[in-house]
Amino acid sequence: MAKKYVCDICGYIYDEAAGIPDQGIEAGTRWEDVPDDFVCPLCGCPKEQFSAMGGAEDVEEPAPPKAEFDSKVTRSFSYGLFVLTARDGGKDNGCIINTAIQAASEPLRVSICVNKANYTHDMIVKTGEFNLSFLTEDSKFATYQRFGFQTGRETDKFESFTFKRSANGVAYLTEECNAYLSGKVVQSIDLGSHTMFIAEVTDGKVLSKAPSVTYAYYFAHIKPKPQVKPEAEKKGWVCVICGYIYEGEELPPDFVCPICKHPASDFQKL
Numbered sequence: 001m002a003k004k005y006v007c008d009i010c011g012y013i014y015d016e017a018a019g020i021p022d023q024g025i026e027a028g029t030r031w032e033d034v035p036d037d038f039v040c041p042l043c044g045c046p047k048e049q050f051s052a053m054g055g056a057e058d059v060e061e062p063a064p065p066k067a068e069f070d071s072k073v074t075r076s077f078s079y080g081l082f083v084l085t086a087r088d089g090g091k092d093n094g095c096i097i098n099t100a101i102q103a104a105s106e107p108l109r110v111s112i113c114v115n116k117a118n119y120t121h122d123m124i125v126k127t128g129e130f131n132l133s134f135l136t137e138d139s140k141f142a143t144y145q146r147f148g149f150q151t152g153r154e155t156d157k158f159e160s161f162t163f164k165r166s167a168n169g170v171a172y173l174t175e176e177c178n179a180y181l182s183g184k185v186v187q188s189i190d191l192g193s194h195t196m197f198i199a200e201v202t203d204g205k206v207l208s209k210a211p212s213v214t215y216a217y218y219f220a221h222i223k224p225k226p227q228v229k230p231e232a233e234k235k236g237w238v239c240v241i242c243g244y245i246y247e248g249e250e251l252p253p254d255f256v257c258p259i260c261k262h263p264a265s266d267f268q269k270l
Contacts, residue, residue: 005031005050010043014050071265079215083133083147083177084112086123087170093152094171095120096144098215099194100132108201110183113194117261119152124197128185131170136210139176141222149242149259166203178208193263237267245270 002017014020014034019027020041025034031052038047085094099113112132114121124130135143146157163171172180183199213222224243236247242260246267255264 004053006053007040007045008049008051009045012040012042081135081213081215081218083135083173084120085131085171086120086127088123088127092158092171093120093123094147094157096148103198109198110201111196111198113196115194115261121195129168129170131166131172131180131182133173133177134179135213136176136178137213137217138210139213143176178210178212179206180204236270238270240266240268
């Protein structure tokens with residue numbers, strides 16, 4: 001790699017790649033091969049008055065930092081909140097999800113990601129159909145408790161609850177949401193803890209102009225702050241999503257909240 005040397009007195013630069021042909025120094029002549037009696041063509045200073053120029057190629061690049069992933073970075077994603085519903089035979093069920101997007105426009109496709117621990121997940125795997133209700137900023141915490149903090153395997157989430165059915169026979173919310181859509185699964189992708197369902201949109205309707213709720217809005221304005229009883233001065237961890245408390249000094253790294261199915265990264269020490 002050709003180098004350059006600069007005269008400390010006048011700034012003249014000797015480039016090894018160019019040399020100085022009119023002084024008999026051919027292109028490509030290394031600085032150490034330049035005659036010792038060489039003088040600067042501009043100011044006449046001797047060779048020892050030149051200094052090597054540091055190019056980018058001469059600088060040793062620092063080693064990349066060690067990866068230290070902070071799982072809380074995922075909370076910076078801009079999520080929405082939805083009630084995902086399905087029907088298997090005479091059983092209706094639903095759960096809260098925060099990963100649903102339009103994946104393509106032609107043909108119109110949406111994708112949703114559903115935790116495998118959810119009963120709704122198993123129903124969609126079996127039937128291949130679902131509805132998605134878009135929750136709004138005026139949604140109530142009780143709605144999140146109904147669909148997010150209990151399992152449909154043990155309770156009827158639609159008992160004493162007002163809803164309608166779309167053309168596919170699946171229930172959708174008529175209050176606290178601004179739209180719904182119906183999806184028919186065309187592809188499933190195993191993502192480990194979740195399954196991604198890619199679906200054809202078969203039906204849908206706008207229900208109101210109320211703004212859709214975001215995950216950030218939910219935490220700031222809808223979800224009550226976790227309350228720890230004063231008499232329960234115990235060592236433990238609290239789920240920032242639903243408030244479930246795990247008692248113990250250390251929280252297992254693979255722990256999953258039994259209420260809302262969120263991982264250990266969504267727990268804070270009491």
